[in-house]
Amino acid sequence: MATDTNAIEFAKLQLVGSLQGLAQHLRECAMVAEAYGHTLMGQPFPHLPVNGQFPMGMGPPVMPVAQENGKKRKRGEDAEGKKRAKKPKDPNAPKRPASSYLLFQNDVRNELKAKHPDMRNNELLSTIAKLWADMPQEQKDEYERRNKLAKDKWLAQKAIYEGKAEAPAVAVSV
Template sequence: MADPSHVKDAQLLVNKLVEIASGMRQAANLADQFAQSIAKIFPNDPISVPPPTVTGKKRGRVPKEGKRVKDVNAPKRPPTSYILFQNDIREELKRQNPGLPYKELLGKVSEAWGQLNEGEKKKYQDRADRSMADYNRAVLDYKGTANGHAPAAAAVPEPTPEADEEEEEEEEEEEADSAPPVKKQKAVKRRNPKRKSPSLLLHLYR
């Protein structure tokens, strides 16, 4: 025969668990009501509003913070030795490999550049150095003209937004092609243990 005190303690425990479950259900209902009230007060909450979709023929471009204003009249920086080599063999590689994707074409350019000896690379480097020297002199002359009496700006046509975007894309492609591509190591993803949702705990007591 069970001890009456044990039965009484068990009954008290059950009653307390029932009270806790009831309190948690009430708290969950209050939380839902509070969330609905907040949604009515702040209907334009950025969390509930999806971001606008960018439309147009151009891909979405995020403005860079602190980007310097480009001077369209300033001398353009000359290509590097690698770009000069790429310009020399790119059309020939296209004829030899019709339909080859641009990324794979750049890979062949990089492979061909790696097969050049030091003397052949020096020829391209000398061309790049001469172009850079001319560029530096042109920059000095341009800065001197800008500090004095600059020519009338109306003589230079103002670029359209489309032309400016295309020129920026060309510069980005030149920067990406200025050096042979480097293989990136794949990052190992760590699996984080799944945590039980608070809603699951509430469901256990309902």
């Protein structure tokens, strides 16, 4: 039923927006007709803009997204209406591992730079991307295996860092 209510509300808002647009166009049409009448009588019409242009009418309404408290909020704002502060990253947190493509890119970049020292960076990256695309799957599997090992290690470090897993126990001699 909530979906039907939302659909009805949206359709109602579209109708209201269309009627407002129609009313604006009718007002503009009435002004043009009045100006035409004054032109026929030889009197200047003061209400028209200098270049004869009219301001653009409103488009159809966009369905507002209401929050729990019934207030609308703008994109990129939190509940208080202020911009959200970017959460600072902890420099001690474990770094996410490089993807298999980045591992390949790091391996090949220096070799290509040595062969082509005058090649611009964007050309270099395009060449590396083409090499990766043309590479047989067996060679890609090696980079994917390296990525999987690094990712498993990172997940273990992340779990320890976040306190979800116990740190390895250290034997204490008495």
